[in-house]
Amino acid sequence: MKAIDIRNKYLSFFEKHGHKIIPSAPLIPENDPSVLFTTAGMQPLVPYLLGEKHPEGTRLTDYQKCLRTVDIDEVGDNRHLTYFEMLGNWSLGDYFKKESIQMSFDFLTKELQIPVEKLSVTCFKGDENAPKDNVSYEYWKKVGIPEDRIYFYGKDDNWWIAGEEGPCGPDTEMFYDTGKPACSADCQPSCNCGKYVEIWNNVFMEYFKSKDGKYTKLEQKNVDTGLGLERMTMLLQGKETPYDTEIFAPIMNKLEELQKVDSIKSRRIVSEHLRSSMMVISDGGRPSNIDRGYVLRRLIRRMIRHLNKLQIDLNELPNLIELNIDNLKEMYPDLVTNKEIIKNVIIEEKDKFVKTLEHGEKEFYKEMEKAKSQGKDIIPGEVVFKLYDTYGFPPEVTKELAEENGIRIDLNKFDELFKVHQEKSRQGAEQKFKGGLAEQNEITTAYHTATHLLHEALREVLGDHVRQNGSNITSERLRFDFTHPQKMTSEEIKQVEDLVNEKIKEDLNVTCEEMGYDDAKKSGAIGLFTNKYGDKVKVYTIGDFSKEICGGPHVTHTGELGKFKIIKEEASSSGVRRIKAVLIKE
Ligand code: SER
Numbered sequence: 001m002k003a004i005d006i007r008n009k010y011l012s013f014f015e016k017h018g019h020k021i022i023p024s025a026p027l028i029p030e031n032d033p034s035v036l037f038t039t040a041g042m043q044p045l046v047p048y049l050l051g052e053k054h055p056e057g058t059r060l061t062d063y064q065k066c067l068r069t070v071d072i073d074e075v076g077d078n079r080h081l082t083y084f085e086m087l088g089n090w091s092l093g094d095y096f097k098k099e100s101i102q103m104s105f106d107f108l109t110k111e112l113q114i115p116v117e118k119l120s121v122t123c124f125k126g127d128e129n130a131p132k133d134n135v136s137y138e139y140w141k142k143v144g145i146p147e148d149r150i151y152f153y154g155k156d157d158n159w160w161i162a163g164e165e166g167p168c169g170p171d172t173e174m175f176y177d178t179g180k181p182a183c184s185a186d187c188q189p190s191c192n193c194g195k196y197v198e199i200w201n202n203v204f205m206e207y208f209k210s211k212d213g214k215y216t217k218l219e220q221k222n223v224d225t226g227l228g229l230e231r232m233t234m235l236l237q238g239k240e241t242p243y244d245t246e247i248f249a250p251i252m253n254k255l256e257e258l259q260k261v262d263s264i265k266s267r268r269i270v271s272e273h274l275r276s277s278m279m280v281i282s283d284g285g286r287p288s289n290i291d292r293g294y295v296l297r298r299l300i301r302r303m304i305r306h307l308n309k310l311q312i313d314l315n316e317l318p319n320l321i322e323l324n325i326d327n328l329k330e331m332y333p334d335l336v337t338n339k340e341i342i343k344n345v346i347i348e349e350k351d352k353f354v355k356t357l358e359h360g361e362k363e364f365y366k367e368m369e370k371a372k373s374q375g376k377d378i379i380p381g382e383v384v385f386k387l388y389d390t391y392g393f394p395p396e397v398t399k400e401l402a403e404e405n406g407i408r409i410d411l412n413k414f415d416e417l418f419k420v421h422q423e424k425s426r427q428g429a430e431q432k433f434k435g436g437l438a439e440q441n442e443i444t445t446a447y448h449t450a451t452h453l454l455h456e457a458l459r460e461v462l463g464d465h466v467r468q469n470g471s472n473i474t475s476e477r478l479r480f481d482f483t484h485p486q487k488m489t490s491e492e493i494k495q496v497e498d499l500v501n502e503k504i505k506e507d508l509n510v511t512c513e514e515m516g517y518d519d520a521k522k523s524g525a526i527g528l529f530t531n532k533y534g535d536k537v538k539v540y541t542i543g544d545f546s547k548e549i550c551g552g553p554h555v556t557h558t559g560e561l562g563k564f565k566i567i568k569e570e571a572s573s574s575g576v577r578r579i580k581a582v583l584i585k586e
Pocket of ligand 1: 088202224
């Protein structure tokens with residue numbers, strides 16, 4: 001079965017069971033500055049897991065584009081991927097353990113026809129925060145999993161939370177037995193020898209963990225499940241790695257045909273990073289030196305390096321992109337729409353990187369001469385790291401050059417410095433993820449409503465050509481990007497500020513209505529990013545001032561917002577201005 005068939009089967013199975021199919025949210029979360037990328041199907045649904053009403057109801061299903069970059073350096077082995085697709089189904093205070101287990105079991109054994117003998121499951125063994133999950137255990141037995149293939153594990157294995165704070169709960173995980181011999185008499189699903197592969201995770205989200213480590217019960221009991229599509233495809237096809245499935249095979253084969261030096265690891269890295277960078281660019285990402293942009297830059301540059309390793313002419317890149325889009329277009333039609341942008345961004349980044357490599361090479365020779373003139377036959381690790389960190393010059397390239405020039409490099413010291421650096425970025429990335437989910441609070445809700453007021457005020461003061469181009473909210477401020485050809489004058493800024501403050505003073509009611517997408521448009525509601533919405537949408541109306549399609553949440557009265565102040569108006573990109581504004585509590 002092909003990946004797309006598994007996806008379609010999944011969505012229609014859950015649709016048959018009363019779930020609404022909702023579209024994948026973009027890889028780059030909107031209104032969420034502190035999260036780098038969407039990393040799980042539940043992430044865009046956090047407000048609804050916390051009790052916000054979802055316009056499509058209480059049973060949802062989707063495929064979600066995800067990017068996890070914590071293990072970026074592991075890519076090239078037989079299992080790690082940065083981009084992956086997560087199939088998921090959710091109960092928002094609707095069904096719970098019994099139905100969830102029944103549906104998962106039926107989907108696996110009937111729709112995908114996995115023999116029951118291949119399945120093992122795990123449940124939460126209980127601790128001081130939550131009891132042993134005997135309920136799931138009993139249901140698994142009832143549907144037909146024998147007792148000796150049901151395992152109980154603790155929080156490390158059978159508890160799911162995104163980061164440190166947020167909705168969470170015990171989970172039950174399903175494992176597929178690959179048929180490989182057991183590594184020991186005690187080989188179990190928790191063992192990572194490769195015999196058992198986790199295929200699905202059903203989280204029973206009934207708790208909320210706060211920053212201080214306290215658990216409280218959520219208002220509603222939710223189910224959040226996630227099934228990794230690439231992994232399932234590989235298992236069902238009896239393949240050893242995702243690279244052997246139709247998702248990657250065409251590009252892998254093409255690379256093999258073009259390569260002058262053989263390396264399966266490099267072919268995997270190129271195939272994997274090409275797919276993820278295409279997906280990120282298609283969802284609006286661009287390379288830069290910080291945060292998301294930096295991740296994309298690393299993906300593209302690592303891909304280029306491995307193309308170099310394979311000694312594939314970099315002029316082949318446009319063909320490789322074409323081939324990959326052609327292969328993935330059925331799954332992701334957006335790739336076709338964005339083909340030119342994807343090509344341009346990757347090629348431009350390639351050109352920059354080629355220059356970096358040339359530049360780094362010059363620096364290398366300078367450093368080498370310096371070392372030699374001091375009578376040393378080794379280039380210090382600090383220099384290797386500086387070449388890497390400042391010039392983007394990869395250590396393996398430094399090593400190759402050093403070998404060619406009969407000098408050694410201190411790789412041990414480099415590794416040490418690199419590890420410290422990596423740990424810092426890992427912590428940074430985790431912090432971002434945690435922060436993003438935690439930032440659903442009163443203050444960000446207020447900023448969210450202020451953003452709607454600002455949007456409308458800009459349209460009234462500057463004209464209807466103003467359209468939202470991006471929005472980014474933290475507890476400290478809002479940031480709003482919008483289309484407008486020139487710098488705003490100080491009078492215009494003041495007018496906008498005054499208008500927003502006037503609407504705050506009027507203490508307008510904020511109301512929400514659910515309606516069909518077309519009706520929402522007809523009603524005059526503004527709202528971009530149309531592909532993110534399903535058929536039904538929420539429209540937030542603020543008095544008779546603003547009407548906007550939005551997922552919420554919002555305050556109920558504008559009077560709650562405090563005083564609105566624009567602190568900066570600047571250019572964002574060509575034809576796009578950026579405003580930063582704060583709310584001051586009075
Ligand atoms: N949130 C859980 C996970 O990411 C289930 O979807 O595994």
